[in-house]
Every structure is written in structure tokens, then in C-alpha cells.
Amino acid sequence: MNLIDATGLRVSLGGQPVLSDVDFSIAPGEIVTIVGPNGSGKSTLLRTLIGAVRPESGKVRHRPGLRLGYVPQKLAMDPTLPLTVMRFLSLPHRVPAAERAAALEEAGAGTLGDRPMTGLSGGQFQRVLLARALLNKPDVLLLDEPTQGLDQPGSAAFYRQIEHIRSHLGCAVVMVSHELHVVMSASDRVVCLNGHVCCQGHPEVVAQAAEYRALFGSGTHGALALYRHEHSHSHDADCGHTHHEGHHDHGAAPAPRTAEAG
Numbered sequence: 001m002n003l004i005d006a007t008g009l010r011v012s013l014g015g016q017p018v019l020s021d022v023d024f025s026i027a028p029g030e031i032v033t034i035v036g037p038n039g040s041g042k043s044t045l046l047r048t049l050i051g052a053v054r055p056e057s058g059k060v061r062h063r064p065g066l067r068l069g070y071v072p073q074k075l076a077m078d079p080t081l082p083l084t085v086m087r088f089l090s091l092p093h094r095v096p097a098a099e100r101a102a103a104l105e106e107a108g109a110g111t112l113g114d115r116p117m118t119g120l121s122g123g124q125f126q127r128v129l130l131a132r133a134l135l136n137k138p139d140v141l142l143l144d145e146p147t148q149g150l151d152q153p154g155s156a157a158f159y160r161q162i163e164h165i166r167s168h169l170g171c172a173v174v175m176v177s178h179e180l181h182v183v184m185s186a187s188d189r190v191v192c193l194n195g196h197v198c199c200q201g202h203p204e205v206v207a208q209a210a211e212y213r214a215l216f217g218s219g220t221h222g223a224l225a226l227y228r229h230e231h232s233h234s235h236d237a238d239c240g241h242t243h244h245e246g247h248h249d250h251g252a253a254p255a256p257r258t259a260e261a262g
């Protein structure tokens with residue numbers, strides 16, 4: 001049984017249609033990434049899936065007893081508030097210290113407990129938000145552009161942490177990302193959104209779909225090349241650690257999977 005099944009979602013905000021006819025599901029243990037241009041409704045979809053936004057029509061079904069962990073795009077902190085990381089993790093509900101420490105460890109932030117929240121770097125802050133989402137022992141972790149503002153090594157390290165968490169805790173992951181190269185290497189499935197689901201499927205297949213290329217253009221060649229580089233060891237001998245656009249994309253027919261176009 002899927003963890004979340006959403007069908008026929010229609011959402012308007014401020015009188016403007018944002019999502020129409022969107023179906024979305026996530027199975028246990030899956031990593032699904034939602035990509036799409038600015039304003040295409042990615043955050044709105046995530047917020048609808050967690051129940052923070054009510055659809056005008058359509059349904060979101062959660063598996064009974066489903067536990068969610070949500071990492072928002074950003075969280076404004078009052079810079080004058082003297083709050084350590086450990087105290088932050090006990091708001092708004094008290095959480096035993098051992099659980100908070102374990103969540104920090106799981107999020108790769110085990111050394112940050114006594115640090116003031118306002119002194120954290122962007123990457124450290126995101127890890128603390130991740131730890132906060134893990135306190136709920138989620139079956140599904142939803143992350144809204146969690147690496148916004150991080151440099152490339154910082155975001156790569158963050159996504160490696162997510163993969164570690166998925167394999168260690170067995171939770172599913174839904175994330176919104178603009179970093180196509182990371183998406184290509186880290187996801188089981190990509191959903192390409194532009195108010196509706198343009199196409200979805202295995203990242204390699206979606207990267208070749210006409211609907212996806214219409215939105216993201218030829219930049220996807222690079223993303224695809226990197227994806228293949230990281231996942232096909234037979235390519236390593238060809239190119240070492242550099243890649244050239246289109247070098248890996250041999251023009252061969254895509255794998256016999258198909259992207260579901262919508």
C-alpha cells in the first residue's frame with residue numbers, strides 16, 4: 001500500500017489556479033523528486049500532501065497511522081533569541097534529550113547540540129531542521145528545496161545524508177529540488193510539475209522526455225551525463241572524472257522504460 005495517494009488535486013491560491021488534475025503517490029522507501037520551473041506549484045503540492053493546504057477538489061489519502069517529517073524551505077529565526085540547537089529541538093513539545101541527540105546524529109549534526117541556532121551556517125541549519133523532522137520517526141520525509149543557498153559540495157553532502165537516512169531508517173523521501181544534476185543521481189523517480197504533472201518516471205527516462213526538455217531545455221544533457229557517470233561504472237574508463245555535454249548521451253535509444261507523460 002502506498003504511503004500517500006493523491007488524486008485529481010486542484011488548488012487555487014489568491015484566486016489563481018496553481019495545481020490542476022494532479023495525481024501523486026509515494027511508496028515505502030522510495031525517493032521521489034519534484035522538479036519544475038519557479039511558480040510551478042512544487043511547494044504547494046508538498047503542502048497539500050501534508051495537509052497544510054486544502055485542495056478545492058481531489059483527495060489526499062495517507063496510509064492509516066502515517067508519520068510525516070517536513071523540512072520547510074526556510075524558517076525565519078529571531079536573531080536576538082538565545083536558543084541552542086538542543087533547546088530548539090524541544091519546541092514546541094518537550095522531547096527527551098536522548099531522542100534529540102539521536103536525531104542530530106542521524107542528520108549528521110551530532111556535534112551541534114550546544115551551538116546557538118543563530119550562529120549556524122546554512123548547511124548546519126538545514127541539518128538541524130532535518131533532525132527536527134526526524135524526531136517524529138517519519139515514514140515519509142518531505143523536503144522543500146532543502147539545499148537552497150548551499151554550495152555544491154554542501155548540497156551534495158546533504159543529499160548523501162538523505163540517502164543514508166533512507167537506507168538506515170527505511171523512510172520514503174519526497175523532495176523539491178532545482179538541482180537537476182543531484183536529482184538525477186539521487187532519485188528513484190522524478191515528477192516534472194508545471195501546474196500539472198508534465199511527465200514522471202525514472203530520472204534517466206524523464207530527462208529524455210519531450211515535456212521535460214521543453215521546460216528545462218538542453219541543459220538536461222549535462223544532468224543526464226552526470227547521472228550516468230555516477231551510476232554506470234562502465235563509463236568511468238571513458239571519461240575519468242570530467243564529462244563533456246552529450247558525451248555520455250550516445251544517442252542510443254533510451255532504456256525500455258517510458259516516462260508517463262501527462
Ligand SMILES: Nc1ncnc2c1ncn2[C@@H]1O[C@H](COP(=O)(O)OP(=O)(O)OP(=O)(O)O)[C@@H](O)[C@H]1O
Nearest residue numbers: 013014015018036037038039040041042043044045
Ligand atoms: N499564499 C499564497 N497566496 C497567493 N498565491 C500564492 C500563495 N502561495 C503561492 N502562491 C502562488 O502560487 C504559485 C505556485 O507557488 P509555489 O510556491 O507552489 O511554486 P514553486 O514551484 O514551489 O516555486 P519556486 O520554485 O519559486 O519555489 C505561484 O504563482 C505563487 O505566486
